[in-house]
Amino acid sequence: MNWQETLxxxxxxxxxxxxxxxxxxxxxxxxxxxxPLAMLFVEHKDIQVYMNIDERSAAFFALGLAKASGRPVAILCTSGTAAANYFPAVIEASLSRVPLIILTADRPHELRDVGAPQAIDQLHLFGRYVRWFADMALPECGQEMIKYAKTSAIRAASVSNGLLPGPVHVNFPLREPLVPRLQPTPFEYVTDNTLPLVAEGHLNIPVEIYKEISTKCSMAKRGLIVCGNIDKNEFPEAVLSLAKKLGYPILADPLSQLRSGLFEKDMVIDSYDAILKSKEAKEKLKPELVIQFGGQPVSKPLSLFLKGIEESAEHLIIDGGGGWRDPNRISTQMIHCDETTFCRDLQTLAEEKNDETWKNLWFGANRRAKNVIKSYIQTISDIEEGKAVSIICETLPPESTVFIGNSMPIRDMDTFFHTNENNIRLMANRGANGIDGVVSSALGAAVHHRPLFLLIGDLSFFHDMNGLLAAKMHKININIILLNNDGGGIFSHLPQAEEGETFELVFGTPTGLNFEHAAMLYNAQYTKVLDWEDLQVSIREAASNEGLNIIEIPTDRANNLQVHRELWEQVSREINNYLQSDEQC
Amino acid sequence: MNWQETLxxxxxxxxxxxxxxxxxxxxxxxxxxxxPLAMLFVEHKDIQVYMNIDERSAAFFALGLAKASGRPVAILCTSGTAAANYFPAVIEASLSRVPLIILTADRPHELRDVGAPQAIDQLHLFGRYVRWFADMALPECGQEMIKYAKTSAIRAASVSNGLLPGPVHVNFPLREPLVPRLQPTPFEYVTDNTLPLVAEGHLNIPVEIYKEISTKCSMAKRGLIVCGNIDKNEFPEAVLSLAKKLGYPILADPLSQLRSGLFEKDMVIDSYDAILKSKEAKEKLKPELVIQFGGQPVSKPLSLFLKGIEESAEHLIIDGGGGWRDPNRISTQMIHCDETTFCRDLQTLAEEKNDETWKNLWFGANRRAKNVIKSYIQTISDIEEGKAVSIICETLPPESTVFIGNSMPIRDMDTFFHTNENNIRLMANRGANGIDGVVSSALGAAVHHRPLFLLIGDLSFFHDMNGLLAAKMHKININIILLNNDGGGIFSHLPQAEEGETFELVFGTPTGLNFEHAAMLYNAQYTKVLDWEDLQVSIREAASNEGLNIIEIPTDRANNLQVHRELWEQVSREINNYLQSDEQC
Structure with missing residues (x-):
């Protein structure tokens, strides 16, 4: 057989x-x-090809596609440093459990480590961040080699989307000539042989352990369910039923997908971050038992609160991926079990609770916190980040998806995104919480969800500005809300903010960029929001907008800090009063 | 001692x-x-701080600084995926032997691998690409710990700039609070204790081996010296003297620094790439002995030529870093010896050759090739890449530095940058030959060299557009010559170019970007060149230009390909005639 046919x-x-x-x-x-791989991907009728020149953006774009679709997405690049540009997204995918199949072309063995051009050591390039690595054989002819290639692909996809989803890396050493045969269809000869189907298992625990846990729940009147970042189809329903039966309020992170939807939200607490800044709350709202699901919640007050009760409360952490997500070392039982299964099986066994005192205490605080937030926001007239996020949350069209940048936007969403019926999906890169690759991840998600809003700060927007090319080249519909405080806003909340000039140099890092030029570079529609009405109109119109839309909100770092501080003080005062008084309900 | 003091x-x-x-x-x-590290760097009077928001650009910027200064440069980032963005530059530094000291802040041990925010596994993050990795102890008080910190720094710098220069990685787990004391000077207490000085050794070979080599040289009338990418201060003088004594022409890569300078260039061949496309040349210009220095030369015809003589010629490869830079497996002797030392010591022993026939044969061909190139270029009236590079080479002000992009620009420089007295320094990222990070590398180099021109294609320019922020923030003077053929020009030279639509989708990848908007985003002066006079004027003015200047040359991929092919055919015809005739001199 000739070489081209073999290849x-x-x-x-x-x-x-x-x-x-x-x-x-x-x-x-x-x-x-x-x-060969690139040209054959184009030929395959069931696979959609997205070209993306900057490999860093390409990998984050794939991450967004995979997060939004729930399916593994492949990325392909040439040999050399190209693949190294994938590294940030690979780490994010690894930590946030997103299925990525990384395909790297490589020089053949005889060109490795001998100074050949564009030849780097690609074996185990991503170290321990991939679930599986395979260095493929050089192409050889024969049915057995075709089957080897095929099963390797099936295995790569299976591992990437198995028990603990994440990236896998398959490296392809290839010799010249590299052009494959395209006519007649190259897939004709490879479709006929048998292949393994894959049945993916999930983790479960023995019924005895369920019984023990059920007993613990019966004894604990004051229980809480904590849901961090988790996005599994049937989980919301399962956990809501469990909460109801146990009478345990759910502290629901914005990324738990529990704050918005048509399901009943009478067990969902959305303002614990504000509540738990109050001293009184930290005392009077202490649970005896905590059941926790998902990634680490965004809220720092919640972390501190949970850490503060480690001596007195049982703390169960349920992880369907078999991980160890407990940075504060507060778990008393680590439970490696599929989260939905756990909720359903425990619910079946659990005793129904009728005393609503505990639940009402929490919901009373939650109502008051939200009221304070709402009335405080009313008093703000000039453009400011907190109120901007609040207005965005209220104005979002139903069925929207919001991709949220790290640093301040995700924290502001935690504060201002309250329970609602609008079926809004929230997404973010919370594996490593980087400000890198966010634009591309959102664009990937926007392929599957519309309307999609990206809420992002200026440094993060800048970091992945190259990602915008995908919007232009693939005609993706996205609305980017750019919170521009000209620098690193989150650092103003840290102690180094006292250090004046050095602070502004090292942390403030104002770039002074006029992003309207970036918008023009990528043929975006661009709006600078000058007042609150502008903002509302822009968001309402966005649902039907085509293409790339950038809505810039210019804000001020010092002012943001002051507003946040005042708001937290007002909430704490209200919560302290409430919990000190008798009318707790 | 209190924590802040310890830290x-x-x-x-x-x-x-x-x-x-x-x-x-x-x-x-x-x-x-x-x-703590960032704020204390700002306080140190002997260290210049450059802030750079995008870590990928930051690392390449540091690479440029280190290449231009010859000194190790440190880079510092926070925990999480930030450090992963360094990876492409780390690989380039590793392969091109540039001293980088990578400092990464990390979460402390108890927050590793437990789902803590912004905590990733940073141990050995860059795998085998760093020369040394150290995970530092958490800060502790006492003279011994200060000395440990200090000697670790000295060791990091020493390894990074030792026998085989390259990146080193020092990881710093740090606990909160993180703000150091700044007043009075934090360096007062750490300057007084004794420290090791470092005396770096270099490789040399025994005199017996020099004698053997000298004998080989005496016996070989037809010898060549090949100089790839090498930039060591006293090497040009040493290798030129050796070449003269041996009567061996030097085939000098554009990055050998041998094509431009005030030294005699009567042994330097600059058009071997064009010459060696001729069949006749590959036969009649065969050497018996080759002495090779530096990285793999850019020229593919040279590679094929050297591969073609592996049976008949002695081939010595000299590598002061003790590497194995021989992708074609043509060396008959691999010599691990400092290059300058080798040239000097061999010259002392070598016999002077008086027969100039061999040398004249090569220089006759070289003269003819250059003449064809020059007259062919005269005939091109419309804007085209080859002629553009030729005009740039002729117009560059003395003492300029040119940073050359990979892919087509470096190949065109190989063709059109001929020997001259202008003392032009050429630089490029030829470790892994990536198109990534080139803008930032050039900006780093521009801090030390002025005037600096960056010659770059549009895909590579796009890839590191974020790098331009450094020009704006640090007021760096640079002239970027952007060869814009709207896509991947080099691919048109490959066989897949026959594949029409698929080719344009997968390889052509036109972005249609109007880079004038990018220029405006970064406050650049922008010129679009419309004719050859425009280009000459722009380059002449550039020597005195302040700040960021972008000179865009719009070209056409199909036309470029045709011009290159015609040019190579004309040169080959001339060289064939010359070598077939009798008047060979």
């Missing part, structure tokens, strides 16, 4: 394997060594 | 150690965990 069947076998395993999207960055 | 002395000790080891520059990306 084609081998590469087509791998791609067919990916398609059979349910991969529907690949993000490709241009390069020469990756030619 | 301050420990961190200040490390920074003082770096300063003592000759580190004069640090590039810092903003973050919270890195606070």
């Amino acid at each position: 084609t069947e081998y590469a087509a076998g791998f791609i067919e394997g990916l398609a059979r395993a349910g991969v529907k999207e690949v993000v490709i960055s241009p390069g020469s060594r990756s030619t | 301050t002395e420990y961190a200040a000790g490390f920074i003082e150690g770096l300063a003592r080891a000759g580190v004069k520059e640090v590039v810092i990306s903003p973050g919270s965990r890195s606070t």
